[in-house]
Amino acid sequence: MKHVILSSCRNFLLVLLVPLLECITFLAGAQSWKARNPVVFADVPDMSIIRVKDVYYMSSTTMHMSPGVPIMKSKDLVSWQLVNYAYDTLADIDALNLVDGKNSYGRGSWASSMRFHHGTYYVTTFAQTTGKTYIFTTRNIEKGPWKVSSFKPSYHDHTLFFDDDGRVYLVYGVGTLRLVELTADASGIKPGTTEQVIIEDASAPAGPDVGLKAEGSQLFKVNGKYYLFNITWPKGGMRTVVIHRADKITGPYEGRLALQDLGVAQGGLIDTPDGNWYAYLFRDFGAVGRIPYLVPVQWVDGWPILGQKGKVPVELNLPSSRGLVPGIVASDEFNRRKLDRPLPLVWQWNHNPDNTLWSLAARPGYLRLTTGRIDTSFLQARNTLTQRTIGPACSGITFLDVSNMKDGDFAGLAVLQKRYGLVGVKMSNGTKSIVMVSAETERPVEIARLPLRLNAVFLKIECVFNERNDTASFFYSLDGESWMTIGAQLKMSYTLPHFMGYRYGIFQYASQHVGGSVDFDFFRIQGHREEN
Incomplete structure (x- = not known):
């Protein structure tokens, strides 16, 4: 009986003390909020x-x-x-x-x-x-x-x-x-x-x-x-x-x-x-x-x-800020209900889009980009869909189906500025490869190329801006769980000719034949909280 009474008293005191301790913690931490x-x-x-x-x-x-x-x-x-x-x-x-x-x-x-x-x-x-x-x-x-x-x-x-x-x-x-x-x-x-x-x-x-x-x-x-x-x-x-x-x-x-x-x-x-x-x-x-x-x-x-x-x-x-996701940037699964906007407001096209060459209806749940002309440069390719990168660090991930690419097509994920970086899939002579391209010198250079035997791949770019680190690292995955680095780290640089912070970009362009397409299943962005 004594044990029961003591236990009951202890529980009663906890009921009183826990809210009090939580209140004290709230007040002590208010300055950091x-x-x-x-x-x-x-x-x-x-x-x-x-x-x-x-x-x-x-x-x-x-x-x-x-x-x-x-x-x-x-x-x-x-x-x-x-x-x-x-x-x-x-x-x-x-x-x-x-x-x-x-x-x-x-x-x-x-x-x-x-x-x-x-x-x-x-x-x-x-x-x-x-x-x-x-x-x-x-x-x-x-x-x-x-x-x-x-x-x-x-x-x-x-x-x-x-x-x-x-x-x-x-x-x-x-x-x-x-x-x-x-x-x-x-x-x-x-x-x-x-x-x-x-x-x-x-x-x-x-x-x-x-x-x-x-x-x-x-x-x-x-x-x-x-x-x-x-x-x-x-x-x-x-x-x-x-x-x-x-x-x-x-x-x-x-x-x-x-x-x-x-x-x-x-x-x-x-x-x-x-x-x-x-x-x-x-x-x-x-x-x-x-x-x-x-x-x-x-x-x-x-x-x-x-x-x-x-x-x-x-x-x-x-x-304190509630964060930049999803107010300024946001992930997108490309699923749309009847009354939804075609594209959430976080997205902007690089220059004016050709609205006949992108679709969310051709394959529900996917963004389809189709080529309509020949381009020789990523910076001149139409229908690159972009949103901001965020500090102090962030990552952007996408998954794309490349079943319907044509020879000369290049599609994937970018960090867009004059000195851009790309990770994506190129098709040459009927063979697909995972490729990383760096324009750190303002001239695009293919840094790495690996064979791709599947028709789908996960791509990721991680950006670090903390203390003006300004680096981007490039990754690919075949299962969405095990990630491998590809190519070299990009030293990002804000250039006046573009006059804009780096942006994530989803892209597809043709260098030989028009009419190829790729389907993006999602784009997911995550901010990483590092002290600046």
Whole structure:
């Protein structure tokens, strides 16, 4: 009986103590549950962010990819989910279609500007490829439809601004910043308007010797004053935030160096519903691309003061990230129900696709890519389907059926940039081989070739970006369990001609005969949590 009573007492005490211990553990670990910079360890550059009530929306640059100008949604500024794109294709021209040897790598549409005004969402961008400025509008940013207006010229790194008096403007330029007025609906340049210089040398606050002159304009109005954010880059220094302030949109403007730490720069201001302010900026981080940071802002004497004692903090007083999978990148089994999108939003085509040569219906549960022309280069092949790599490390895996390849066909898995890497299956003289190709020197070299006696194979690429390691390793498997390395490790490099972080790509192209096809059963991506 005594034993029973003692046992009952012990159990009663455990019932009381366990929740208490769990609560203590929760409180002790709360500090580690804060958000950390970078808030998005993936290529999401040139961000523009707005808040509509308690929801944030962000647009970004994806240049030559289709669809373009991705729209992301968040409730906390940290965890983001793709919800839409501003356009399916920017234009039907040779450079965007990868026709006649032309391409739009490093061009396409660049930095966007996002606004919400009188119930309408505005997303603007500009394109060197077409020489135009684009204004996309919708009443429903998550579902559309979008209306587009376009006009010449292409206003570089412009910011759209609706003033309190109903007038609408673009501020744009490099070094010398200009103002131009638009029509009331922002669909074009206001007739009779003249452009005017509002800041002669916007780089001046960063010193007299700059390499990259001030660009990336983003204009805000807070408590009756205008605040213009720009990036500049002093020679021998780092990417730097400069801010100019004025009482009138036309100036005069006074400028300050606002942040010079880690090269975190280019972006603007956002406030939270409870009155806190942040600067959203990005950092060049090698092969993974340009990655977003948040920097707390305090207002002192009418100026936004960025950072903590001028430094970008590691931790933020915001909820920790729920991760980038499946909000920014995601696995895909290629199974589709009747009302599903043909392709989830995480996917973008490298340039404009030929929609007659890919299918999810030809073999349900598979993505089929069919060749329709002869290509001699992976970079000129159409219908390469891509999504971002993510840091600090990640892996991408696919399984493909190569039963219907033709001689000269090459299909598989890539990490796409100018200095790309491929692992896939080539067919030559009726024989299939597993091949690894490296373009680390910018000239593709076949590093390894192994015979493939089956009609299906698993492929994997592992990427490591931690501490700018920037390496990709290539693998194959015949059963999906035992993995063998193939070829050599690729030293990835962010190149300006492509101007984009590395992306996973599923590809198929022909070098001899058209009409061959391959079926991809799935693509699976996984992020690996290593401390950066």
